[in-house]
Amino acid sequence: MADMTAPAARPANPRFSSGPCAKIPGYSLDLLSDAPLGRSHRAAVGKDKLKLAIDLTREILNVPADYRIGIVPGSDTGAVEMAMWSLLGARPVEMLAWESFGEGWVTDAVKQLKLDATVKKAPYGQIVDLATVDFDKDVVFTWNGTTSGVRVANGDAIPADRAGLTICDATSAAFAMDLPWDKLDVVTFSWQKVLGGEGAHGMLILSPRAVERLETHTPAWPMPKIFRMTKGGKLIEGIFLGETINTPSMLAVEDYLVALNWAKSIGGLPALVARAEANARTVWEFCAAHDWIANLAEDPATSSTTSVCLKFTDPRITDGAAFAKAVAKRLEKAGVALDVGAYRDAPPGLRIWCGSTVEQSDVAALMPWIDWAFRQEISALAAAA
């Protein structure tokens, strides 16, 4: 009879959701007391906060001085759509996908914008070989596939002298992975991911070549006001200084500033990257030590360090989806892991967010609970047989 005793130690914070992600360590609503609530975002106090959010983003992510950074509506989705609608159509397009969000961008380019794009997809757990991609076309891709746990290893395959633009959804990568700015023309992310901020606003980062495209290309389709970044063929520079297109939540802005200041206080990007790597390594080592669970990502070089996706490999499991669901439910009921079921369109399993706001001690404390929940469910299967 297997030992069914529950582990003695519990994660201090059971929040392992892949978005919105865990708040920064020590978070409390009191940290937001400086939010200029009830004031106009166009007043100096509001504009200064928005500008500071842009400046700190640039500082922590090492964004080059000649790249624009804008705060835009609609979270990461808003930022990606804004980029695709504004920039695509000027030259041939390649759309790359290795999980559901990337597939969503493919659908939008092909079915909504009706672009005759070359589409390259990899199954869950694998990635498209970037060496096969024609970077003289515009290329849209996701740096880290949040629902498959597979990421781009580095930007080496992207030529510095490419003729096309690279448009990169980096929402579950920014602040946890190094992004090669010289290889990326558009980078988007949401505050609700690696820094544990709030939804609603997206970040849109543009290279000088992306700005040049904006100023020289008029899309063949109508552009809603919420997407418009140019006026009379010139970039609206104010958007990239904190003059947002429409009204932002100053509470969410304050929350992002708190997270940015925490990021700075712990040592900036290298510290953020190291925290995510240590968290992911804890899960990888657990997988290596148990033959019934494995990383969905097949190649360690492209294994995500934020959205770590796991599959159960025990041959006794007949209904993989039901089993994974039962394990996730058991962990949630025990109060040790919230929101760790695989994404609805992904293969069944668990997804453990290991981004920079998560404490390594909490990931380590969770691992024996996964072992416990697995054994409980296997024993339930045996009892039912």
Ligand SMILES: Cc1ncc(COP(=O)(O)O)c(C=O)c1O
């Ligand atoms: C890779 C990726 N792209 C886009 C999104 C959508 O982000 P948002 O809900 O912030 O618009 C997500 C959310 O999880 C994501 O993981």
